[in-house]
Amino acid sequence: MKSLRKIMTVSVAAILSVSTLAACGSGSSSTSSAGASSTADSKSASATSLADFGSMDDLVKAANEEGELNVIALPHDWSNYGEVISTxxxxxxxxxxNESNPNASSKEEIDAIKTNAGTDAAPDVVDVGLAVAATSTQYFAPYKVKAWDSIPDSLKDSTGLYHAGYTGIMSVGWNKDKYGTVTSLDDLMDSKFAGTVALNGKPAEAGAAFNGFLMANALSGGSLTNLQPGLDFFKKLKDKGNLTQVDVTDGTIDSGQTGVVFDWTYNQASYKKSLKSKGVDWEYKTFPKAQVVSYYNQAINKQAPHPAAARLWEEYLYSADAQNLWLKGGATPVLLSAMEKDGTVDKDILADQTQLEGDTISYTNEDSSRITTWLQNNWDKTIGN
Incomplete structure (x- = not known):
């Protein structure tokens, strides 16, 4: 579903000045017990770093013996995941x-862990928004990749339960051929947008939708502690008949069913590239007063059926090769600053990126948990399912 060509070149640590990412999830689960699936190797399942395997060659050997890796919610044109996976x-x-449900939300990734607990069908790894990562730590296994020290402390759980991977900037994209120019969110109240304006998911369940809500809230005069303006905006958009709650996919974008979407810039660039080949001009923009950024986080299922392969996948994602592939897809990889310092960043790709405008809107685990709860209590009863 997605990709981008717009990126910030500021310090990665400065993008999200979060004081701590300590685990917020409870220590128990009503659906699963501790440990990997019955077919998994216990040594691999308990490994917390590469040292527990001995060497990278030992980890590769253990992963090869398992012979499989289960991933979920990785659309091939979301942050260039297609090339990440193929490489x-x-x-x-x-x-x-094994790729399953590429368009799943962060919440649905956790649901898949719970539903398939103890089976070979369970996801080995997940890629989830901060709000879900911080409240789902009871399902994760602690693991610190080789590049752990290069990940800013503010962007990782101190015990290794999850760590930031990449981010983008929240934006609004639209079919410029059909709708012309969009300069503000107020423009979306025009009747020409009837039934075509979408968030990418539900705000309490999907990271992109959560952050799209925060962007609209900021542009409507709200703040991280005053969320009502954002809800009022979407209620007004719904009452105008312009809001659609149809799931955003390549198909809905291509068909025109979704004419406007709140989404990450790396996804908007993917839509733009895809539609250009079909003669459609897809435009997107960010707003200097609402530069919402939030990292997607990587984590290992503590009951991963292929625990060695899961850990090899994490090591791969935090290698220069994979980080540059995320960069190529328009996302800001978490190791960007470190890679600039050690000379491993692809300078040609980096040169094509544009800078972040204005100040960022970022939030802590506590903020994300509080906002998620508020949305759970207010979105459906105001907007509907």
Whole structure:
């Protein structure tokens, strides 16, 4: 579903000046017990770093013996995941990558862990928004990748339960051929947008929608502690008949069913590239007064059926190869600053990126949990399912 060509070149640590990312989830689960699935190797399942395997060659050997990796919610044109996955396959040809439900929300990724607990069908790894990561730590296994020290402390759980991978900027995109120019959110109240304006998911369940809500809230005069203006905006948009709650996919974008979407810039650039080949001009913009950024986080299922392959996947994602592939997809990889310092960043790709405008809107775990609860209590009863 997605990709981008707009990125910030400020310090990664400065993008989200979060004081701490300590785990916020409870220590128990009503649906699963501790440990990996019954078929998983206990040594691999309990490994908390590469040292527990001995070396990278030892980790690769253990992963090859498992021979499979289960991933979920990784659309191929979301942050260039298609190339990320294909490159992993080429690098480790003995490991079959099983991809499920590419358009799943962060919440649905956790649901898949719970539903498939103890089976070989469970996701080995997840890629989730901060709000879901911080409140789902009871499902994650602690693991610190080789590049751990290069990930800013503010962007990782101190015990290794999850860590930031990449981010984008929240934006609004639209079919410029059909709708002309959009300069503000107020423009979306025009009747010409009837039934075509969408968030990418539900705000309490999907990271993109959560952050899209925060952007609209900021532009409507709200703040992280005053969320009502954002809800009022979407209620007004619904009452005008312009808000659609149809799931955003390539198909809905291509068909015109979704004419306007709140989404990450790396996804908007993917839409733009795809539609250009079909003769459609897809435009998107960010707003200097509402530069919402939030990292998607990587985590390992503590009951991963392929625990060695899961850990190899994490090591791969935090290698220069994979980080540059995320960069190529328009996202800001978490190791960007470190890679600029050590010379491993792809300078040609970096040169094509544009700078962040204005100040960022970022939030802590506590903020995300509080906002998620507020949305759970207010979105459906105001906007509907």
């Amino acid at each position: 992993f396959k080429k690098k480790y040809p003995k490991i079959k990558v």
